[in-house]
Amino acid sequence: MLTLLAFAMVASFMTLIMTGRVSALVALIVTPVAFGLLAGFGTELGPMMLEGVRSLAPTGVMLAFAILYFGLMTDAGLFDPLVRLIVRLVHGDPVRIVVGSAVLALLVSMDGDGSTTYLICCTAMIPLYRRMGLNPLILACLLMLACGVTNITPWGGPTARAASALGLEPAAIFVPMIPAMLAGAAFVLVVAWMLGRGERRRLQHLSADGRIHAPGDAELAEDLVRANDLTERPRLIWLNAALTLGLLAALVAGLLPLPVLFMIASALALLLNYPSLDAQKARIAAHAPNILPVIVLIFAAGIFTGVLNGTGMTQAMAASVVGAVPPGLGPYMAPITALISMPFTFFISNDAFFFGILPILSQAAGAYGIAPEEMARAALTSQAVHLLSPLVPSTYLLVGLVRVELAQHQRFTLPWAAALSLVLLAAAITTGVTPFSR
Template identity: 85%
Template sequence: MLTLLAFAMVATFMTLIMTGRVSALVALILTPVAFGLLAGHGADLGPMMLDGVKALAPTGVMLAFAILFFGLMTDAGLFDPLVRLIVRVVHGDPVRIVVGSAVLALLVSMDGDGSTTYLICCTAMVPLYRRMGLNPLILACLLMLACGVTNITPWGGPTARAASALHLDAGDVFVPMIPAMLAGAAFILLAAYVLGRGERRRLAALSSDGTVRDPGDADLTEDLVRTNDLTERPKLILANLALTLALLAGLVLGVLPLPVLFMIATAIALVLNYPALAAQKARIAAHAPNILPVISLIFAAGIFTGILNGTGMTDAMAGSVTGLIPPALGPHMAPVTALVAMPFTFFISNDAFYFGILPILSQAAAAHGITPVEMARASLTGQAVHLLSPLVPSTYLLVGLVRVELAQHQRFTLAWAVALSLVLLGAGILTGVIPLAG
């Protein structure tokens, strides 16, 4: 009964947001509460929800201050030179812009943190997409696909979870996957080229003479680069660059927890660029509309995960997946695990999958000579689909930055994410790091 309720809750939630019946905020709160009551939980739902909110509170704090920090850097004009460089390179060509977005995303996302990738890339590319009339869903899609590949790095999170769950060295899991990651990166660039060509044709069809209007670099730069004397700080660009690089270095090195790093960097940025109290209040107020929708969704997701875990629905779903795999598929447990990882890391958290389901699958695979490290590699190939999950906090940041609805993003990106996961799996099998059969 609990398993049925769990799947029904997930199905109801996805139906509500995919059909646009209610907002994601409403669905994340009311759906689990209703099914928690059906599961026989009343007064104990409160502590479950608070546990979920507490678990995501650091993420909410981090995102709030990260949005404010990069917003301040944009106000101060830090990214204006980057915008000018991009404009000179792309020359207003949709294909170059879209492919350039993919290249930028693959480079920036190597730090393994999706939130930072989304903030940096959207700050640079969203104004250009809007100015050229490009579909913002393409940018959201490419950024998420890039993170789906670079999440396999040991510092990205999933690899560390898989290694910890199966008592492996993260390097043994990651290094042999590098050729598959390169294949995934090549697929993303191909996807960017295809999407860019489609945008070029669409924009040409919209123009009166059948060609894409190619404004000059000077015109584009004038439109895209801010010219607000009240907020720009051109004399402080080197100081702001040093502060941003120090922040990114701290993120990679793990000097302090991410929320703390962003809080400190934001406070320094405010004092450095806007020492007057009135100016600081004005900048915070200006970025509040971008912050509130994101962090409210983060805390709403905490209620969803808190009830999902507290009622035992996560464990029930984990047990059901292992029971559904026929014994005849035992010798093929590595590719089966890769395929199973796509939907299950979408519906439940990475922690629940890697610590709850993967060890059970690995034990079943061991009887057919498939090693734990091979199972760990197979489990990582579905991360592109996982990042589309409404339970991933950074997803809300991405859709907020590009100003699209979560359901729109999921519908547009899902096929590309599944294709990328299959490319990673296929490359892993071809290179021998993921066995097709034991």
């Protein structure tokens, strides 16, 4: 019964947000409460929901101050030179703009942190997309696809989880996956080229004479960087750049927890660029509308995950799926694990999958001679789909930055994310780091 309720809850939640009947905030709160009551937990739901909120609280704090920090850097004009450079390179061509977005995302996302990637890339590219009339869903799609490839790095999170769950060294999982990651990056660039060509045709069709009338490079650059804006601090650009590089270095090195690093960096950015009390209040108030929607969705997601884990629904779903694999399919456990991980890492957290389900699948696969590291690599190919999950906090940051609805983003990106996961799996099988069968 618990298994049926778990799958019904997930299906109901996805139906509500994909059909646009209610907002993601309402669905994240009402759906788990309703099914938790149906499961007979009653007053026990309160502690479960609070535990879920507590587990996501550090992420909420980190994103709040990350949005504030990069917003302050944008106000101060740190990214203006980057915008001017991009404008000179793309010359108003939609294909170059879209492919350039993918290249930028692949480079920036190498730090393994999706939130930082979204903030930096959206800061640089969203003004250009809006000025040219390009579909912002394309930018959201490409940023997430890029992170789906680079998230496999040991410092990205999933690889470390898989290594810990199976008792392996992260390098033993990651290094053989590099050729597959290169294939995935190439696929992202191909998708960008295809989407860019589609946007070029769309804009040409909308034009009366069949041409794209883009403003000149100089005009476009000055329009995008908001010349003479009172918040800009051009004389402090090198100090702001040093502060940002120091922050990124500290993030990669793990000197302090992420929430603490962004809190300190935000305070320093305010002191450096806007020393007066009135100016600091004005900047915080200016970025509050961008921060609030993301934070409330993250805490709402905490209620969903708290009920899912606290009621035992996660474990029930895992047991039902593992038990449904026939013994005759044992030699194919690696590709089966890759396919299973797509929906499972979408509907439950990475922690629940890698620590709760992957060890069981790996143990079963060991009877057929499939090594644990091979199973781990198969499971990692699904990260592009996982990043679309409504339970991933950075997803709400991305849709907030590009100003689209979560359901719109999921409908547009899911086919490409699933295709990328299959490309990664095919490349892993082709290069021999994950077996098709044993």
